[in-house]
Amino acid sequence: MRLLETMRAEGGEVGLLPRHLARLAASAEAFGIPLDVQSVRDRVASAIGTGVEGVRLTVGRSGDAAVTTWPLDDAPFRTVWIDPEPFEDAGTWRCTHKTTDRDHYRRRFDRARAHGADEALLVDLHGEVVEGTRTSVWIRDGDRLWTPHLAAGGLPGVMRAHLLATRTDTGEDALRPDDLRAADAIYLSNALRGWMPVRLVE
Known part of the structure; x- marks a missing residue:
């Protein structure tokens, strides 16, 4: 097992790098891994x-770091399945x-693909939406955007945190599948692909 960050680089810079390094x-610290943040930053650069x-x-x-890169195509997620x-x-x-x-x-992502969707949304034992397998999920309700609160047990996504900190129309709440079905719109976000409007596949 290794710690992992998946990031987007453009024009020789990694977007949201300070947030990625803070999460890393x-x-x-939680796993007792020695980390030289400046050395990691230099390796990425x-x-x-x-x-x-x-x-x-x-x-x-x-504490050993490894970095790989690949050309990023324009292939955002367009559909989600619960x-x-x-x-x-x-x-x-x-x-x-x-x-x-x-x-x-991966198991759940593969199941979503088998159902004709690009991404799977995960629901916890209490019936709350947690996250996607590779994304954070958002719904639009009127003029507000809501994402599941971290108490649901999902990953503290880097793009999620950025959007909550920089957009005044965003917030956290407990979301259930029916909230997604009734939403004015559904979106996914991650640091690699950014902001993605999606359609729910039942």
Whole structure:
């Protein structure tokens, strides 16, 4: 298991890098992993080019960092499916920290693809929407945007945090599947793809 950050680089810079590094440092502290944040920052800077790239940063138990990049195509998610199986991992370290241990997400992502959707939305044992397998989820209700509160047990997404901090029309609340069905619009967000309007597939 390694700590993981998935980022977007454009024009030789990683967007939201301070937020990525802050989340990485918090997870490193939680797992007792020694982390030299400046060394990680320098490694990322030396790995990225000037185009639009995806950046995968991992950190191992000893604090060793590895960075890979790839050309990023324009392929946002367009449809979502609500996985009917209760998400038992909500609130565990597998969800509250981003790591390479992601089989619990991959299984549900694959099920969504089999149902003709681009992304799966996960619902906890109490019937609350938690997150997507690779995204945070938002609904528009009138002039407000709502995302599930972190008490539901999801990942503290970097783009999610950025939007909550910079947009006055955003907030957190307990959301249930019927809230998504009744919403004026549904959106997904992550640091790699940004803001994505999507349609619910039943």
